[in-house]
Amino acid sequence: MNAAQQPKRSSTRRLLDYAKPHSSRFALALLLMVFATAAEMSIPWLVKVILDEVILPGNFAWSELLKLGGIMFAMYVVAGLLQYLQVLNFQHGALSVVNALRRDLFAHLLKLPMRVFDSQPVGRLVSRVSNDTESLRDLFVSVLPTIIQGSLRIVAIFIAISLLDWRLMLLSLVLIPILLGAMQLYRKLSAPLFNGARERISEINTQISESLQGMRIIQAFNQQAHSRAEFEQTNQAWSQVSRRTIGLNSLLLAPYTRLIALLASVVVVAWFGQQSGLTADVGAVEIGSLYAFMIYLERFFDPFRQLSMELSKLQISTVAADRVFELLDEAADPHADASIPLRPGTQSERHSPASEIVFDNVSLSYDGQHQALNEISFTAPAGKMTAIVGHSGSGKSSLINLLMRFYEHQQGEVRIDGQPLSQFNDADLRQRFGLVQQEPVIFSGSIDDNIRLGRDDLSEAAVQQAAQQGQAQRFIHRLPGGFAHRPGNAGQSLSMGERQLLAFARTLAHAPGVLLLDEATANIDSETEEQIKRALANLRQGRTTLAIAHRLSTIVDADQILVMDQGRIVQRGTHAELVEQAGHYRELYLAQQVEEELTQHCHGTDCVTSAE
Helix, strand or coil: CCHHHCCCCCHHHHHHHHHHHHHHHHHHHHHHHHHHHHHHHHHHHHHHHHHHHHHCCCCCCHHHHHHHHHHHHHHHHHHHHHHHHHHHHHHHHHHHHHHHHHHHHHHHHHHCCHHHHHHCCHHHHHHHHHHHHHHHHHHHHHHHHHHHHHHHHHHHHHHHHHHHCHHHHHHHHCHHHHHHHHHHHHHHHHHHHHHHHHHHHHHHHHHHHHHHHCHHHHHHCCCHHHHHHHHHHHHHHHHHHHHHHHHHHHHHCHHHHHHHHHHHHHHHHHHHHHHHCCCHHHCCCCHHHHHHHHHHHHHHHHHHHHHHHHHHHHHHHHHHHHHHHHHHCCCCCCCCCCCCCCCCCCCCCCCCCCCCEEEEEEEEECCCCCEEEEEEEEEECCCCEEEEEECCCCCHHHHHHHHCCCCCCCEEEEEECCEEHHHCCHHHHHCCEEEECCCCCCCCCCHHHHHHCCCCCCCHHHHHHHHHHCCCHHHHHHCCCHHHCCCCHHHCCCCHHHHHHHHHHHHHHCCCCEEEEECCCCCCCHHHHHHHHHHHHHHCCCCEEEEECCCHHHCCCCCEEEEEECCEEEEEECHHHHHHCCCHHHHHHHHHHHHHHHHHCCCCCHHHHHHC
8 A cells, every 4th residue: 555645535544444454353343332232222221121010010020020130130241241352353453553554654764765854853753653653543442433332322322212202312312413513612622732732742752862862962061951941841832732632621521511411311300200290191201211211311421421532532643644644645765666677787686796986967956055066077987996075065975865866966967887876776776885974873783683784694604704804803702792792772882983893894794886985984093994994905806985085094095086165076186196286185185184293292281282
């Protein structure tokens, strides 16, 4: 089911589509509900029979009383058992629906273009997948069964009351418009409140997620009070919306129905008293009928009371469904489906060959107004190393964003081995590349899991070889458990250099034909940098390497160096050629030379003196 292809369909109809595969279970639950309701509604009628035909006439017979009492007890047992089975089937069906919806939602997230993740806070997306889908479970477990069962009870009660006395049935009909009007008013007033409450919850989740991820910075800059104030402001906004919801519930839910039920009871008793003063020819009401009617009247209000209580969950579920399907309607990356047939010139094997990369007059804008890349043209020869340098914001990382197709360019063409990027699906394209970023991402699991990253076909020897080539094996052997060690959330037990080496080993294990290094040595110490440089010397053989570099010492032996400034290539050549030319590269090189000399001669307080 591709919900994104049906954006105009209502959320309710789309939810029912998810319920269709489990229609037999829901149908069984509904059938059980019908029989349970019939058993439950028969009990007041049996009480009426006992009162009017056994006790009041004075025909007191233990056999008859025990028989009717046994039937009543059996009806209680049958109703309870059927209700248990009904709830069980509704629960299983609801869990199946939520499981399928959550699975489709997460699968769709994996296909979304990178712009969605850049524009949406993490907490909001987490809330869609976890909180909103859980709210939809209540729709199938509680809300819909209550609506259906309430409707069945109302129909059964009307049938029973009409059999008791048609005049009492007409009196009951007057109550329905009053109760339905109150429910409609509540629905209209509560919708914006529940929508606002869910938005505030998303904001709270986002703030919690950002604060936990940035806790080091918050504490380092003594921003605890500021973060707490921001959170309290958002939490207070949620609290205010919730208080308004509570006020509305207190007015239009249970108290309102109880008031109507009380007034109806007074009217019925008064009417019964009047009828009792008349002759039998006028049609006096029997005491058993009155008792049964009062019980039915009380149960008549129960469905409306329950429906009123469930309206809050219905509003939450409605808002949650709209938010879930809004995310499902986000257009997926058109190349994201790995099942797209491979076109001529593409490769499907795991071990990708070295590839020639060509940028031909390529321009890119993220917002449609400012150019991140402006008419970029260059060729990265197969099996050679091309380095890219420049100040922050010069457009270096945008080249990798285009190569990995995280974003689409608006002008020009990017080709791999002569084939335009549009000729590749994402899976085939990205298996050619091995990406190592400045901030390595370490997933939950063991060291071995992080190197494999889903490659269960890799042998233990291949994993260890990748770690050795990536210069990570030495620190891995020092860890408790070695490759079985679990570095914790985001690799918190590893240093930055160790995380970078682990990411490097992961890339090597996937045997890419093209290495993409996005400032992979920017945040590591000199010793780790030397380890990576030794690994790169071997790895560059037979592979194309595109290296975005902060430290120029790591790319002095590159086959070509591109110097970028404000989205343009302003210089190109080898290290030896560029240091002889006046321009950006020479300025960067000399600045880093001075910085390295100061660092080498920096000892304690002498560092300040040397710097001065």
